[in-house]
Amino acid sequence: MGKIIVSGASGQFGHAAASQLLDMGEEVIALSRSTDKLADLAARGAEVRAADFDSPDGLVEAMRGGDKLLLISTTLVGERPRQHANAINAAKQAGVKHVVYTSLLGARKPGNPSVEGFDHIATEEMLEQSGVAYTFLRNSLYAEAVATAMAIPALTSGTKPENAGRGRVPIVSRDDCIATAVGVLTQEGHENKAYDVTGPELWALPDAMALVSEMAGKPIEVQDVDDEGMFAYFDALGVPRKSEDVDPNGPIPWASEGMVTFGKSIREGFMDVDSDDVERITGNKPRTLKSVFEQYQGAWPK
Structure with missing residues (x-):
């Protein structure tokens, strides 16, 4: 197995994913704009590198040596396609072979009005056209949210x-989304597939x-x-x-x-x-x- 790059490694999702990968003995490259928040990962052997998806300068270097990339979608709706394009282009130039992307449940269903979804559709389409292997993790609404x-506020x-x-939604724990991402990154056979990451x-x-x-x-x-x-x-x-x-x-x-x-x-x-993808990938x-x-x-x- 080659090195696994985790973007947004100072965020809750990225930090937990990087930590679990280190627990499994994987080699991890942890990316963040604020690398000071990654000291604990560095202490455990992760390579910590500064990366800013708003600025393509230095992104190729930040991803060099990585085999797979966990691309965690950024937070600013409307800005994400531009930021994600910078990341995908840099990953491709750096020789990354497989990008695992945190997308949104139902985003690709025709007529979906969610503006959150538009960013994810754009990113999925970029990955499909990139020539790099991809996996889309279409995460549902977080139970933690x-x-x-x-x-x-409702109780207050x-x-x-x-x-x-x-309307019904299969509310999912972030823990299960992270475990599914880690499974896809460390198992064989997930290239060019999309999974619905849902609660029970x-x-x-x-x-x-x-x-x-x-x-x-x-x-x-x-x-x-x-x-x-x-x-x-x-x-x-x-x-x-x-x-x-x-x-x-x-x-x-x-x-x-x-x-x-x-x-x-x-x-x-x-x-x-309704999906059983989480259990099939994580075993739980x-x-x-x-x-x-x-x-x-x-x-x-x-």
Whole structure:
């Protein structure tokens, strides 16, 4: 096995993936804009290199010697295709043979309204045309996000506006997404394939909030709103609608357009996907939503 490059290795996903690869005895090249956050990986034998997908300069050198790349999608909606193109071009020039990319569940289904998905479609198409082997990990909604970013404000206010209606989504733990990525990077036979990385159950978001309410012993009233009502909710919180209006260093580093169209895509059935890919690749059943709620329950308002 050659060296495995992990991009965004200072983020939660990348750091955990790099750590698990080191546990397995793999040679790891850990990339980040902030290499000071990678000291623990360096101490365990990872090669730590500075890399910035906004600037192609130095990217080829950063990836040199790597055989596979875990390309973790960047965070700024709308900017990702440009950043990912820089990474893919550099990987190809550096001789990387296989790129494993964290994509989005249902993104390639025709008519999906999710603007988050547009970036992933563009990146998947670039990889298909790159001449480098690829694997697409189409990750579902993170259970950890539901347990924190959704649950905490809902418990605090007692209400949760929601535009996803009764659409179903197989909410998945980030742990299972990471384990699936590590499996694909360390096993044979995953080239030029796409996997649906999903949890074990399909959830309507109002039912997920009902479980939060029950476990916390506090009421949450889910208010069924249309897309405009969802925008109004985020407007009231001071969230910019468009990603180009986001201040990356501001208190809210994301735009509501991504969240609202994500909810719409759930409502319209684009994420209603039942898959056993996680278990087939990792050998383990994926975590339930309840188990992730139990993990984060201590952070919920009393």
